[in-house]
Amino acid sequence: MLRRDRRTTRRLLAAGAAATALATMAACSGSDNASSKGAGGPLVFGITADATQLLPWTATAVQSQHVLGQVYSSLLDQDDKLNPVAGLAELPHVSKDGRTYTFTLKSGVTFTDGSALDSDDVKYSLDRILDPDTKAVARSSLAAVRKVTAPDKTHVVLTLKAQDASLLTALTSVNTVVLPSDKPLASLKRKPVGSGPYAYRNRTPNQSLTLVRNADYFRGRPGLRSLEFRVIQDKNSLASALRSGSVDMAIFDDSVTAKTAKSGSVSIHTVDQLDYHALQLRADSRTFRGLDTRLAVQCAIDREQVVKTAALGQGKVVGPFTSPAFASDPDARPCPKRDIKAAKKHLADAGRPKGFAFTALVPQGLYSTATDEAQNLQAQLGDVGIKMKIETLDSSAYVDRWLAGKFDAAIALNGAVADPAPAYARYFTSDGNFNKVAGYHSAALDKLFAEGIATSDTGARKEIYAKISRNLEDNAAWIWLYSGRSYIATNTRVHGFRPVIDASLQSLWETKLG
Amino acid sequence: MTATVQLSPWGRLGRLVTHPVVRRVAEAVLTLVGVSVLTFVVLRVLPGDQITAAYGTDAGDLTGAQRAQLRAYYGLDQPLTGQYLSWLGGILTGNLGFSSNAGQSVAHLTAHALPVTLELAVLAIVLALALGVLGGLLAASRPGALRDGVTQTASLLALSAPVFLTGTVLARVLADSFGWNPNGQAYAPLTGNLPLNLQQMVLPALVLGVSIASPIAQTTRTAVLDIRGEDFINTARAKGVPERALQVRHVLRNALIPVVTMSGLQFGFLLGGAVVVEQVFSLPGIGRQVLLGMGQKEYAVVQSTVLVIAVLFVLVNLATDLVYRLVDPRVWSR
Numbered sequence: 001m002l003r004r005d006r007r008t009t010r011r012l013l014a015a016g017a018a019a020t021a022l023a024t025m026a027a028c029s030g031s032d033n034a035s036s037k038g039a040g041g042p043l044v045f046g047i048t049a050d051a052t053q054l055l056p057w058t059a060t061a062v063q064s065q066h067v068l069g070q071v072y073s074s075l076l077d078q079d080d081k082l083n084p085v086a087g088l089a090e091l092p093h094v095s096k097d098g099r100t101y102t103f104t105l106k107s108g109v110t111f112t113d114g115s116a117l118d119s120d121d122v123k124y125s126l127d128r129i130l131d132p133d134t135k136a137v138a139r140s141s142l143a144a145v146r147k148v149t150a151p152d153k154t155h156v157v158l159t160l161k162a163q164d165a166s167l168l169t170a171l172t173s174v175n176t177v178v179l180p181s182d183k184p185l186a187s188l189k190r191k192p193v194g195s196g197p198y199a200y201r202n203r204t205p206n207q208s209l210t211l212v213r214n215a216d217y218f219r220g221r222p223g224l225r226s227l228e229f230r231v232i233q234d235k236n237s238l239a240s241a242l243r244s245g246s247v248d249m250a251i252f253d254d255s256v257t258a259k260t261a262k263s264g265s266v267s268i269h270t271v272d273q274l275d276y277h278a279l280q281l282r283a284d285s286r287t288f289r290g291l292d293t294r295l296a297v298q299c300a301i302d303r304e305q306v307v308k309t310a311a312l313g314q315g316k317v318v319g320p321f322t323s324p325a326f327a328s329d330p331d332a333r334p335c336p337k338r339d340i341k342a343a344k345k346h347l348a349d350a351g352r353p354k355g356f357a358f359t360a361l362v363p364q365g366l367y368s369t370a371t372d373e374a375q376n377l378q379a380q381l382g383d384v385g386i387k388m389k390i391e392t393l394d395s396s397a398y399v400d401r402w403l404a405g406k407f408d409a410a411i412a413l414n415g416a417v418a419d420p421a422p423a424y425a426r427y428f429t430s431d432g433n434f435n436k437v438a439g440y441h442s443a444a445l446d447k448l449f450a451e452g453i454a455t456s457d458t459g460a461r462k463e464i465y466a467k468i469s470r471n472l473e474d475n476a477a478w479i480w481l482y483s484g485r486s487y488i489a490t491n492t493r494v495h496g497f498r499p500v501i502d503a504s505l506q507s508l509w510e511t512k513l514g
Numbered sequence: 515m516t517a518t519v520q521l522s523p524w525g526r527l528g529r530l531v532t533h534p535v536v537r538r539v540a541e542a543v544l545t546l547v548g549v550s551v552l553t554f555v556v557l558r559v560l561p562g563d564q565i566t567a568a569y570g571t572d573a574g575d576l577t578g579a580q581r582a583q584l585r586a587y588y589g590l591d592q593p594l595t596g597q598y599l600s601w602l603g604g605i606l607t608g609n610l611g612f613s614s615n616a617g618q619s620v621a622h623l624t625a626h627a628l629p630v631t632l633e634l635a636v637l638a639i640v641l642a643l644a645l646g647v648l649g650g651l652l653a654a655s656r657p658g659a660l661r662d663g664v665t666q667t668a669s670l671l672a673l674s675a676p677v678f679l680t681g682t683v684l685a686r687v688l689a690d691s692f693g694w695n696p697n698g699q700a701y702a703p704l705t706g707n708l709p710l711n712l713q714q715m716v717l718p719a720l721v722l723g724v725s726i727a728s729p730i731a732q733t734t735r736t737a738v739l740d741i742r743g744e745d746f747i748n749t750a751r752a753k754g755v756p757e758r759a760l761q762v763r764h765v766l767r768n769a770l771i772p773v774v775t776m777s778g779l780q781f782g783f784l785l786g787g788a789v790v791v792e793q794v795f796s797l798p799g800i801g802r803q804v805l806l807g808m809g810q811k812e813y814a815v816v817q818s819t820v821l822v823i824a825v826l827f828v829l830v831n832l833a834t835d836l837v838y839r840l841v842d843p844r845v846w847s848r
Contacts, residue, residue, distance in 0.1 A: 132579065135580050137569070137572040139575070204700075205616035205623065208700050232698065232796045236682050240685050240689040241689075241698025244698055260686075365809070393561070395562075396561070400566050402571070415571075426574075434571075434574050
């Protein structure tokens with residue numbers, strides 16, 4: 001009995017030792033971290049959500065846009081200051097009346113399947129974007145286009161219904177890239193074929209998407225042999241993966257995670273965002289119909305405090321327009337600094353001297369600072385007797401309510417692009433698609449937006465948009481708060497990447513691994 | 515000589531219906547129908563749909579006709595009963611639906627996600643049983659002594675620490691201290707790259723296993739102490755059964771009954787409840803599949819995956835019953 005027990009003990013010890021050895025061997029092998037990668041890659045770009053939308057014309061998620069921006073090319077590109085520059089085509093010749101744009105395509109451009117990219121593909125792409133059946137998100141940006149013609153293989157002519165100064169910016173978007181005319185859209189949804197620096201190789205849903213170098217890229221030889229977008233949904237896990245070298249690059253939208261990712265081998269590049277955070281007041285709601293009521297909210301808020309508490313100081317107070325060329329002056333608004341006395345006076349003028357209550361929609365899961373912003377605003381407004389109730393909704397439910405205009409106020413992070421026209425006309429004009437969201441438009445604003453889009457002179461446009469900005473702020477249509485920052489994390493092996501405003505990945509094609 | 519009692523057809527049917535096996539199967543089917551209806555209803559009650567999930571705020575640019583086309587594409591234009599019956603009909607013919615975001619059938623997605631979760635659950639439960647039973651035995655060996663206090667405190671700590679916290683901290687410390695972060699790499703299937711797969715599973719299994727070990731240890735301790743006080747133990751001891759044999763054959767075997775029940779329940783929860791750990795460690799398991807489906811409002815993905823989890827849960831419960839009866843033959847006679 002005793003002997004049997006000893007034998008059993010020895011067997012158990014041997015099994016334990018074997019298991020430990022196996023675990024140790026497993027732990028020490030099979031790693032593909034930084035040290036085992038070649039100079040050509042793969043560069044692993046960490047993303048927190050899968051790139052599910054592979055048709056660029058309908059892609060709205062930023063992860064999909066990042067991926068598709070490497071696979072496809074647009075007629076025009078942007079420089080580091082977001083000005084339109086040559087892309088697949090040179091900058092166009094514009095007729096004197098500003099209604100005819102003639103583009104000359106670069107020669108020798110091919111899609112990654114080897115077929116030539118010519119004017120037929122450009123005409124096909126723009127026609128399909130304008131076709132309502134495609135449900136392209138850039139259709140409204142190209143609404144001024146009356147006709148697209150391809151007189152020969154290298155020229156494309158866009159004839160406009162009216163002048164549109166934002167057209168060139170619209171043609172730099174990933175939502176207006178050129179697709180091959182001989183491939184069905186259903187096939188491109190599964191397997192993209194573009195003319196960008198990298199070609200689509202494969203995708204494992206919710207895990208990774210791999211691109212390989214397009215050696216025939218029209219700008220030159222891309223820096224990496226392959227580029228993998230790896231899905232790591234938890235941002236803390238993504239930060240750990242960066243520090244351990246499993247991931248080479250990632251973009252964060254909050255400074256805390258960016259700080260945790262930073263190490264001796266990981267650098268953080270901070271860039272300004274164009275997107276802006278706002279407390280949107282629906283000016284045609286019963287609560288905010290009166291101007292004094294809205295101005296009371298405007299004056300009761302210290303925007304710097306919102307930046308300090310919600311964004312941990314990483315942001316800057318802005319007005320309606322955030323693009324560098326048309327930036328609004330945040331000091332030109334009523335109550336540029338918090339003014340409790342003025343807020344109380346506006347409340348008294350509105351016939352609500354003791355304040356009032358309203359509910360603000362707050363999105364959950366859309367961006368990281370929404371709840372913190374709401375709580376800070378709630379506290380600040382409480383000081384003048386305005387009770388802000390917070391209604392937190394998941395992203396889809398929030399978007400539904402927001403689009404239907406079924407709310408008094410909403411905490412929002414709104415997208416912006418280099419040209420102010422498309423981002424704002426849709427909210428604040430009488431025929432704008434989103435005017436139900438804002439609930440504020442007037443004949444004066446309609447006229448100004450029409451002038452802004454029809455004016456090609458940059459100086460004159462700046463004046464017009466300054467007037468629009470002033471109109472919106474004087475009427476406290478919304479309460480513009482701040483624009484945040486993006487944090488681009490790269491490990492020390494990544495070379496040649498230029499961080500630019502709005503965390504654009506336009507230089508990723510030149511990036512190499514050291 | 516005994517007379518054979520002839521049962522009428524109704525009597526035979528009554529006996530069949532009340533047979534334990536038939537009753538359990540009927541209960542299982544009812545449970546699954548309930549789960550399917552509940553999941554379907556809850557998803558529809560929640561605001562938002564796949565159109566706004568896919569287009570975001572750009573859904574506001576869609577015209578009425580475009581929205582109608584999309585509603586037809588996603589099957590949202592059908593009445594609710596039609597949607598439910600259509601989905602259920604698909605399930606019964608083996609069609610779990612299609613994920614437009616993944617570009618693959620739900621069956622295909624599940625076939626890849628399920629082995630990940632099963633592997634994680636098996637590793638975690640093995641670890642939990644090893645830690646939990648040993649811890650419980652250790653604590654019960656001297657109730658009230660230091661070892662009991664230490665074991666119970668450790669057990670309470672493990673139970674209190676949320677897995678997202680322990681998982682994140684553990685991964686972070688190992689990544690920073692040793693540069694070891696296998697879960698930062700692309701997931702390696704069990705049959706593809708075994709060493710890397712084991713590395714990727716070891717931390718999540720450890721985190722889950724430790725959290726589950728706690729209730730198993732508590733159950734083991736209580737059961738062992740209860741059994742030790744039973745008359746049959748005193749009788750066996752009085753009959754001269756050696757102490758080791760007494761502890762193993764009589765005490766431990768009887769104490770295992772509630773442990774098996776507890777482990778079965780925990781294993782069932784692991785199949786659908788490892789969402790957080792799968793998320794923290796980037797494991798493409800079935801929990802994460804449900805979570806992503808919820809975020810993207812992919813009804814077919816959520817409904818079908820939840821049903822698969824429910825089927826597994828029911829099967830695990832049946833298996834637990836079976837093991838329970840093996841451990842305690844008296845159950846067969848009840």
